[in-house]
Amino acid sequence: MSTKSIREEFLKGLWDENPIFRQLLGLCPTLAVTNAVINGFAMGMATTFVLIFSSLVVSSIKKLIPSQVRIASYIIIIATFVTIADRFMAAFFPPVSKDLGPYVPLIVVNCIILGRQEAFSSKNTVGRSLIDALGMSLGFTLALLLLSSIREILGMGTFLGHQVMGAWFKPWIIMILPPGAFITLGILLAIALHIEHKTRSRS
């Protein structure tokens, strides 16, 4: 059982245990779908949906799942919600769904979701699991938004499709191509680590 206050439980996902910057989990979708802000946002929302509902289900039936088959059970629960999210996006947001393509089904193997079930929901109450899932998915979504904003603004000179850079700006095409994703995330991770070193040496 976790002994943190509700507030700490929620806030830890934003920085202390941020899935991307601190735990380096779920990097595949992070790199793949952040070529435009809208895609990053859609992926964040889909992951939020799956994480919250999987955490709710897992934490409420944790006593019924035999520990030998728990991973398989978690995966089936997660896959169910991913199917719902995938079908929902295909039906209501066809362009985004087409852009994200197979990366929506890939949420099943996103280690953030399975990791939270194993590390948190299977040991804590429904309420706490919900708070934890909210914090973690918010941390993940914010990281995706940050990365995709940098890549879209530098790579196309636009933000959510609106021109934000002046006519003098020549888009850095490389930023929306795969190398831009790796290099941007590498630099962001270094900045995150640097801030962490600074705060630790101060305290």
Next chain:
Amino acid sequence: MEIVTLFFAAILVNNFVLHYFLGICPFLGVSKKIDSALSMGLAVTFVMSITAVVSWIINHWILIPYNLDYLQIVSFILVIASLVQLVEMFIRKISPPLYQALGIYLPLITTNCAIFFLALMAALRDYNFVQTVIFGTGSGIGFTLAIVLMAGIREQLELADVPDSLKGAGISLIVAGIMALAFLGFSGMIK
């Protein structure tokens, strides 16, 4: 000819790691030494080829004839999870030295998104049986190539003077970015 193109495109142009960003976790986690990187790559290639075959059979003999293709996500992940388990038991029985070499990497493959993506992509692009097998094997070799190259660079990087904050994941991602840039050069190969 088309098959040859598909094979080389899967290795070089549409490299799973550097183009689709798949299997980043093992790519960063198991690329400190060339030996272990090679074992990981071979294990992935092996499981990928088998997954390609089994998921094609499930998809074309069960899911499509009965109009169950919305169950693709659930059934593919189950197939992969049980397949990895089976392969592990099989290798332990047949070849203990190979099991020793692959040992810890095999279970990790279940959560490797590259395998799952392969099954989905083959279904999405409607590949026939031969194409699926070629695509699976080529993608596996592409993964092995990327992870071994990465391990080679990281072994050299050990000796370099990297700023504190960049150490670990930071510099590895930037190296991967430069590798991806180099691999972009192959994209002219296939129209």
